[in-house]
Amino acid sequence: MKSTTTEYTRDRFMKIIENNILNAKFDVSEIISEVQDMEKEIINDLRSGSKLYLTPAKVNPMNAYKFPMRNMGFRGVLAWNLIYPTKEIQLPDDVDLVKTTIKTVEDIEYIKDIDEGVYESIYKKIFLNSNEEIRKKGIAVVAVPRNEEIPKWLLQSIDVDNITNDVLNKFYPILNSLGVNIYGKKSTNNRTFYSNIIEL
Numbered sequence: 722m723k724s725t726t727t728e729y730t731r732d733r734f735m736k737i738i739e740n741n742i743l744n745a746k747f748d749v750s751e752i753i754s755e756v757q758d759m760e761k762e763i764i765n766d767l768r769s770g771s772k773l774y775l776t777p778a779k780v781n782p783m784n785a786y787k788f789p790m791r792n793m794g795f796r797g798v799l800a801w802n803l804i805y806p807t808k809e810i811q812l813p814d815d816v817d818l819v820k821t822t823i824k825t826v827e828d829i830e831y832i833k834d835i836d837e838g839v840y841e842s843i844y845k846k847i848f849l850n851s852n853e854e855i856r857k858k859g860i861a862v863v864a865v866p867r868n869e870e871i872p873k874w875l876l877q878s879i880d881v882d883n884i885t886n887d888v889l890n891k892f893y894p895i896l897n898s899l900g901v902n903i904y905g906k907k908s909t910n911n912r913t914f915y916s917n918i919i920e921l
Contacts, residue, residue: 729773734892763885770871774888775817782812790854797864803846816864820880823860835874
């Protein structure tokens with residue numbers, strides 16, 4: 722498993738493998754059932770504010786990257802630091818990355834009712850930023866310090882589908898090798914996502 726997978730996720734996958742695939746008489750339908758259960762667990766965990774299935778990242782200072790704005794971890798840290806200057810992440814540091822569904826200014830309107838200060842920071846420091854790259858990237862990803870909980874406003878914008886599929890995609894090659902067909906669907910931004918493993 723990649724370093725972008727949490728230890729908990731690796732353990733969950735290994736348990737499925739050890740309990741089913743390493744068994745000489747493994748039941749493919751049982752494996753599918755376990756992966757579907759894991760999918761539900763990931764979704765519920767993300768919605769509850771758990772960080773178990775978020776992508777961990779080691780982020781270095783800006784000068785460590787040739788194109789820092791192309792690095793998801795760096796963009797996430799930049800977003801956090803612009804929003805929370807008094808709780809700035811000092812690089813290098815380990816963080817958890819939260820992908821969001823926020824693409825436009827309209828997508829942050831709801832934040833006014835939760836934390837007007839955060840709304841103003843996002844609006845002025847990101848969407849009105851003089852740096853075009855920052856304006857264009859928006860806050861598609863936000864880094865959360867390891868010692869911080871996911872803020873309430875961010876919890877409502879977590880891209881649950883994207884994160885869930887990021888996690889499960891790491892296990893799909895094993896399912897494919899067992900002859901399991903995985904059905905994809907197109908999201909609104911034309912990326913392919915997979916869900917509901919339904920057929921052998």
